[in-house]
Each structure stands twice: as structure tokens, then as C-alpha cells.
Amino acid sequence: MTNRKVVSFENIKVACKNCSLSTLCLPMGLTPEDIERLDSIIKRGRPYHRGDHLYRGGDKFHSLRVITSGSVKTYSPNEDGGEQVLGFHLPGELIGLDAIQDDNHNCSAIALETTAVCEIPFSQLESLSSIMPSLQHQMYRLLSREIGQETEMLTLLGKKSAEERLATFLLSFSERFKQRGFSASDFFLSMSRHEIGNYLGLAVETVSRLFTRFQDESLLQVERKHVQLLDIPRLYEIVQGSDRAKSSQSRI
Amino acid sequence: MTNRKVVSFENIKVACKNCSLSTLCLPMGLTPEDIERLDSIIKRGRPYHRGDHLYRGGDKFHSLRVITSGSVKTYSPNEDGGEQVLGFHLPGELIGLDAIQDDNHNCSAIALETTAVCEIPFSQLESLSSIMPSLQHQMYRLLSREIGQETEMLTLLGKKSAEERLATFLLSFSERFKQRGFSASDFFLSMSRHEIGNYLGLAVETVSRLFTRFQDESLLQVERKHVQLLDIPRLYEIVQGSDRAKSSQSRI
DNA sequence: AAAATTACTTGATCCGGATCAAGAACATCT
DNA sequence: AGATGTTCTTGATCCGGATCAAGTAATTTT
Numbered sequence: 001m002t003n004r005k006v007v008s009f010e011n012i013k014v015a016c017k018n019c020s021l022s023t024l025c026l027p028m029g030l031t032p033e034d035i036e037r038l039d040s041i042i043k044r045g046r047p048y049h050r051g052d053h054l055y056r057g058g059d060k061f062h063s064l065r066v067i068t069s070g071s072v073k074t075y076s077p078n079e080d081g082g083e084q085v086l087g088f089h090l091p092g093e094l095i096g097l098d099a100i101q102d103d104n105h106n107c108s109a110i111a112l113e114t115t116a117v118c119e120i121p122f123s124q125l126e127s128l129s130s131i132m133p134s135l136q137h138q139m140y141r142l143l144s145r146e147i148g149q150e151t152e153m154l155t156l157l158g159k160k161s162a163e164e165r166l167a168t169f170l171l172s173f174s175e176r177f178k179q180r181g182f183s184a185s186d187f188f189l190s191m192s193r194h195e196i197g198n199y200l201g202l203a204v205e206t207v208s209r210l211f212t213r214f215q216d217e218s219l220l221q222v223e224r225k226h227v228q229l230l231d232i233p234r235l236y237e238i239v240q241g242s243d244r245a246k247s248s249q250s251r252i
Numbered sequence: 253m254t255n256r257k258v259v260s261f262e263n264i265k266v267a268c269k270n271c272s273l274s275t276l277c278l279p280m281g282l283t284p285e286d287i288e289r290l291d292s293i294i295k296r297g298r299p300y301h302r303g304d305h306l307y308r309g310g311d312k313f314h315s316l317r318v319i320t321s322g323s324v325k326t327y328s329p330n331e332d333g334g335e336q337v338l339g340f341h342l343p344g345e346l347i348g349l350d351a352i353q354d355d356n357h358n359c360s361a362i363a364l365e366t367t368a369v370c371e372i373p374f375s376q377l378e379s380l381s382s383i384m385p386s387l388q389h390q391m392y393r394l395l396s397r398e399i400g401q402e403t404e405m406l407t408l409l410g411k412k413s414a415e416e417r418l419a420t421f422l423l424s425f426s427e428r429f430k431q432r433g434f435s436a437s438d439f440f441l442s443m444s445r446h447e448i449g450n451y452l453g454l455a456v457e458t459v460s461r462l463f464t465r466f467q468d469e470s471l472l473q474v475e476r477k478h479v480q481l482l483d484i485p486r487l488y489e490i491v492q493g494s495d496r497a498k499s500s501q502s503r504i
Numbered sequence: 505a506a507a508a509t510t511a512c513t514t515g516a517t518c519c520g521g522a523t524c525a526a527g528a529a530c531a532t533c534t
Numbered sequence: 535a536g537a538t539g540t541t542c543t544t545g546a547t548c549c550g551g552a553t554c555a556a557g558t559a560a561t562t563t564t
Binding site for chain 2: 129139140145157198201
């Protein structure tokens, strides 16, 4: 997600200690010396272009990857030929965690735009974490966070209306862009309506209609991939289920 | 899930090395000496009764827990007062992994029947794993597996029909009971229809109707909580989306 | 620059599953 | 055993969002 800035090369081949993402990324909370040791095992390759795969389901797993610029979609093929979009990943986010379990990638990752990544060979990371308790702790926390995030997604897909899903989606990007120093209310989405729908469990048409509706209600201004959130507080209200009467619905 | 056996006390206060679950559980793949060291930090309390909470959202996190007998439901309250069932857990399964991230339980766990658990104080587990690479590796694998499993759940909730969801649910229990030495085709479910529906993103009535329909189609025989699967191969076909024509639906 | 392809939007219709309603089977209590 | 409260089932109706269909706007190809 370059967010219409010119793609800069400053994020490429930058050591962790000089990287602006270090507060979001794996080195978060490590001491400078520990960051140095972590840095020594990280590989920084050339950038991927839109449509390039970082890895595919079935590939042998060797490295975790952190997005440093651009954005990535992860997805898994579902038995009947279609696919399930699992996530959209922004700079500082770690992907490939699901592959540790059996040393194989079970899903695929594809660049949505020009994208740079750091590769972290997992066997080396594992060795390092075994002599660096702070890194081990950080790894446990990151894995646990991933579990917690997927849990929220279960609630979204299991209980929320189309409207609530799209509002949640938009606010998630708003928050993540803000964390990364971009505008929380004015951004470009790098994925298609189809991909948004697939991710949220909705048809493309529904996503498109919701964008139109939200615009009609002055919640946002949208023109293709360019989104401007105009009423973030009301979007948060929608996320929480504007129809408060339905609270009894999912009680047991 | 005692599965109508008399609740035996053999699973209670049994050291890992003598526990029948050790091939499914945390000690999986560890050497006898390593199991001994792991065993030394594990606490085994008295059993929980139906309706007792193992922990609640908001509780301070201190221990991971492994079910040793019985069964447990995990759930998270969703903003509007209802709840989202996150999972049903059988002996050998580890719960509480989502709490590592911020040292707090973000969801709750409640016993569905008389249930025994092993408690593993996390700080001790962490220290141990930092001097036992095999244990660290096992932890990474377990956390990663959890991520992979939630991913499958996303596909279920995002793309599958009610029929496919219930078939998936039943086969999941079938497989897990089989792994544990019970019948794959004849078992008791310890949760209510309402809880099944909540977990699968369906209304109670839909779950009930589907059980009736599956029975009418001779896929299974059901009487309240007692389920006998009569045609497992056809259930697998249903899981894979019997309507093969819809394959194009979720393409991008 | 025209043609072809792909992405998005909008309208019309349909349907799977939710909701509403009521009864039946159990479980628990006294 | 009878009374009360749950849980489950079954039927009738409704609705949110999918699907179908067609047109428009972007993008890519030639």
C-alpha cells in the first residue's frame, strides 16, 4: 500500500534498526543488540510486482515474511476451485505463520501492488529465539495475536450483517493506516471489490451497493479504490450493530 | 466427552508419561526425559462440573490448559450482549493460546460436562521452552496449527451452505473421536443445538431441521445428543460442496 | 485510437436460511 | 406424581443478500 506516494527505495535493504516499521514489526520491544542479531539473519530481496506470488499453497516452507512496503493478499484454495481470501497485509505485518505446523505453505500469498518484503528463515529464527528469550516471547505473542485476530473474523462472518462487515473492514484499514503514519480517513485500497467481497463473505454486487449506500448516507466518499471516510464515529456505531434490539439473537 | 463411559479417574493426576493422550497433546514427539521435565511444571486440579468456567474473558492469564477428560466450549462475548462460540474442545486439546498476546483472557471457557484439565503455567512453560528446543518447536507448531484451523473455519463461515457446515461439524467430531480411540460413527455431542448453531453461524431451527433432513436421507441416526453416522462417505461429499456447478462463484 | 477485456455499478428477481409461532419431548424441582 | 422451565422440533412467513442480467467505466491489447 504505497498510498499514492511515489514508491520510495528507503524501505528496501534498510536494516531493522533504521526501519520505520520496527515498532510494529518483529523487533518490537527488543533491545538494540537483540535487533542487531535478528537483523543478521534477515534477507531482503528485490520487490515483487502486482500479481507476483510470494509463495503458493504446497510450497515448502522456509521463511516467514514481513511486508515492508506495498500490500499482499493471502488466500487458500477451497476444494471446489474457488478461493477464500484470508487477509490483506500491510507493512510491518508478518505472514506465513500458518506454515510452521507442517513445514508447508497451506495457503498462497500474492502482491497486490509493488511490494517489498523481509524474509526471515524460520530455522534460523527458531535457533535464535532459543537463545534470545525476548525474541521467543515476541514470537509467542505474535502467534497468539494472530489467533486472536482470526477469532474476531469468526464473529464477523458468523454474526454480522453485510453493512457491519464492510464498516469493520474499512475501519480496520483506517486504524492500520493510521498506525503506519498515513491518513486514517483518506486512503487507497489495493484490492478489487471482488476480493473484498470474497474476504467478507459477500457477493461483489453487495459490496458495490454498500459503498454506494454509505456514500449516499455521507459516511464516506468513494471513487473506485480511493476512499475518504467522512464519519468515522458513525462507522464505529455500525460496527457495534446499530440494531441494538437483536442482542438476544445469539444467546444460548 | 466421556462418551457414555463411566467417568474414570484414571485420567486424573496421571503423569504425562502414563497418559494415553500424550501422542495428541503437548508432549507429542518429546523424549521421555523432556516429558519428565515438562511434567514437573504441570498442575492437575480437581475436575470441573458442567457449567463451571475454566476462565472468563478479562481474567488474568497465567496458564494454558489441556483437556484430559470431558469437553469444553470456548466463546467470546460480542459487543451486543450475545456470544460467539469459538470452539468445542476434546481431550488432548490445548486452550488459552489467544491469551498469550496480552496476558489476559479475551474469551471464556466453560465445561460442557464433568471435565478434567492439566494446567501449564505459561511463564514456566516459556522458560522451559527456552532451554528445550524440542519443546519450543512443539509450541510453535501448536500455535501455527491453531492458526491453520481457524483459517478453515473462515472458509466454512464465509462460503459454505448450512448443509455443508453441519456435515463438516459432524465429521470433525467423528475424526477427533476416532483419534482418541472412540467410535467414529457413534458418539454423544455434549453441546446444545443452540450452541452448534451459534458456532456454525446458523439458527437453532436450521440445525434442528438439518439433523432431521440428514436422518431422512439415511445419512445418520440422531436422538437428541446421540448421533450415529450411517454414511460417512456421503457426508464427505457434502462437505466438498455437492453442487459442483457453483465452483465459479468465488473466483476473482 | 479503436477494440477487447476486466472491473464496477445498478436494477430485477429469487431463495436459503432467519424469524416468528406453537407444540412436543425432556429435565428439574417440590 | 404433578408443576415448571428448558430444549428441541416443526410449520408458516419473511427478508437480506445472492444470483441473474445489462449497462457503464477503466484498463489493456493491438
